[in-house]
Amino acid sequence: MLELNQCYNMDCMKGMAQFPDGFFDLAVVDPPYFSGPERRGYYGSKVSKIGVYRDYPVSPVWEIPGRAYFDELRRVAKHYIVWGCNYFSYEFASGRIVWDKCKKGTSFSDCELAATDLFNTVRLFRFMWNGMLQGKSVAEGHIMQGNKKLNEQRIHPTQKPVALYDWIFQNYAAPGCRVLDTHLGSGSSRIAAYEAGVDFIGFEIDPIYYAAEEQRFLDYTSQTSLFHLT
Secondary structure: OOOEEEEEEEOOHHHHHHOOOOOEEEEEEOOOOOOOHHHHOOOOHHHHHHEEEEOOOOOOOOOOOOOOHHHHHHHHHHOOOEEHHHOOOOOOOOOOEEEEOOOOOOOOOOEEEEEOOOOOOOEEOOEEEEOOEEEEEOOOOOOOOHHHOOOEEEEOOOOOHHHHHHHHHHHHHHHHEEEEEOOOOOOHHHHHHHHHHOOOEEEEHHHHHHHHHHHHHHHHHHHHHHHHOO
């Protein structure tokens, strides 16, 4: 069985197969629900006054998961939060989380939806996420971060903010819980898991995104270690 608090460059189906039923307390996943970035080359690259903030490589393994994936996810995890649930043909539980990106007036979605079996109601989290416009914190996500140099660097076309996962783990996971992310992407979930003290495993099949996530996590933990020592 794979070790906890590690991330792996491998197919998540092969990874999940190594764990017994109900091993994870919670799966928080953001599987791809559309095909496109891998065919358009560098997706949304832009240069600003503080440098390049979007530079996404082509992924040759961008595959939309089917029923077998969700069945396996429910086998290994006692509970789940699945982003993009409205795009999949699958019988999810009735609970919903709405992430309000505070970005009205664009051609992109104002919100993203997640299905969950943690509750049967609807919960709302507001955090600005529109290019260089990013929220200040979990508590003040609707207010723009004033110093854009402190923004999260965007390294993945469907990257989600660390603050979103901070909020999830603060509300729905306790220290020591075992958490799974099958599509690690930029590694935002891993950073939040590190801060929340949960036992985490992540899978990322694309070697380029995996390497970028590993470097991002190394940079983050190196900085926080120095901060904690001062």
